[in-house]
Amino acid sequence: MAALFTSHCANNEDTPFTSHSLPINALKIFPCQSKFFNCQSLLPIRKTTQMSSNSMESYGQQVVLITGCTQGGIGHALAREFANNNCLVVATARSMISMRDLDQDKRFYLQELDVLSDENVQHVVSDVVERYGRVDILVNNAGIQCVGPLAEVPLSAVQNTFNTNVYAYNVGTMRLVQAVVPHMASRKKGKIVNVGSVTVMAAVPWAGVYTATKAALHSLTDTLRLELRPLGIGVINVVPGAIKSNIGNSAVASYNQMPEWKLYRPFEEAIRERAHLSQGLKATPTEEFAKKTVAAVLKENPPAWFSIGQFSTVMSIMYHLPLSVKDFILRRKFNC
Structure with a gap:
């Protein structure tokens, strides 16, 4: 035989x-x-596709990368809410210590991230893609407040706010966008969420520097929405109103460092009130903001614009008013 x-x-x-x-x-x-x-x-050859245990673990779950997850902020609240919705959350901040309460929770993968560093951004995104196989949702969330009359705010404070909110945040946003978009485009799927501010709808007295920085982000977001649509990537502008968070506390702390006003000494009380505005008794709780925002983002067809929080409805109406009417209302409200 x-x-x-x-x-x-x-x-x-x-x-x-x-x-x-x-x-x-x-x-x-x-x-x-x-x-x-x-x-x-x-003999028949069996082809096997090897998947890491983490990639298999993420099957059926959305992988969400969030910046600015410092405890007490809205990024931190968003991270928790995404996790509550069965997402795998990559929570990032400049310091791991600022996210220490998430350290023992297996729903979170913590990473130190400095958006000013190209190398750091590329490393984190590559690490996430290697670990989970993809990034489904990118949430860009950061920023600092600056309160004071434009004619007297120290230029050092203006520069610091623009460096953080525009040059650091917007360029940092673009670093992350350019890092994740190739991966999203290869799958024709993904969402990018930028967190702006309701103050852009109607610029108010005593917060001109902060409003200008957020206006830059809104413009960038609108352009991204148009440019990324052909690649299958959705872009969402989340526009918070007054939300209880540590950014309000930071605004007060920053204001306390300001010099004594000269021309605007008679308006001292009104300016200080503006620093406390977002942390008033009727400010929207962070958890409520996060819950509604995450629900909107996770929709199959999410809105391009989503605004929530105290004053969000009022500011949307103000946006459409004639300038003379708008100015009259704001002068009465802010005593100027």
């Missing part, structure tokens, strides 16, 4: 021969030594 089998392999060069011609056991017992065929190679 062995001779017959060997002869078949050696002499029937024009005869199609597959592993189905003989039982698998026969192929194992009588290996072919022909220079024309290697009968062992005719």
Whole structure:
């Protein structure tokens, strides 16, 4: 039998021969030594696709990368709410210590991220893609407040706010966008969420620097929405009103560092009130903001613009008012 089998392999060069011609056991017992065929190679080849345990773990779950997840801020609240909605959350901040309460929760993957560093951004995004296979949602959230009359705010404070909110935040936003978009585009799927501010709807007195920085982000977001649509990527501008968070506390702390006003000394009380405005008794709780925002973002067809929080409805109306009417209302409200 062995001779017959060997002869078949050696002499029937024009005869199609597959592993189905003989039982698998026969192929194992009588290996072919022909220079024309290697009968062992005719056995069915099983192709396997290896997936990391983390990639398999993320199957069916959305992977969300969020910046600015410092405890007490809205980024932190968003991270928790995405996790509550069965998402795998990559929570980032400049310091791991600022996210220490998330450290023992397996729903979160914590990373230190400095958006000013190209190398750091590329490393974090590559690490996330290697770990989970993708980034489904990117949430850009950061910013600092600056309160004071434009004619007297120290230029150092203006520069610091623009450096953080525009040059650092917007350029940092673009660093992250350019890092994740190729991965999203390859799948024709993904969402980018930028967190702006309702103050852009109607610029108010005593917060001109902060409003200008957020206006820059809104313009960038609108352009991204148009440019990324052909790639299958959605862009959402989240526009918070007054939300209870540590940014309000930071505004007060920053205001306390301001010099004594000269021209605007009679308006001291009104300016200080503006610093406390977002943390009033009726300010929207962070958890409520996060819950409604995440629900909107996770929709199959999310809105391009989503505004929530105290004053969000009022400011939307103000946006459409004639300038003379708008100015009259704001002068009365802010005593100027």
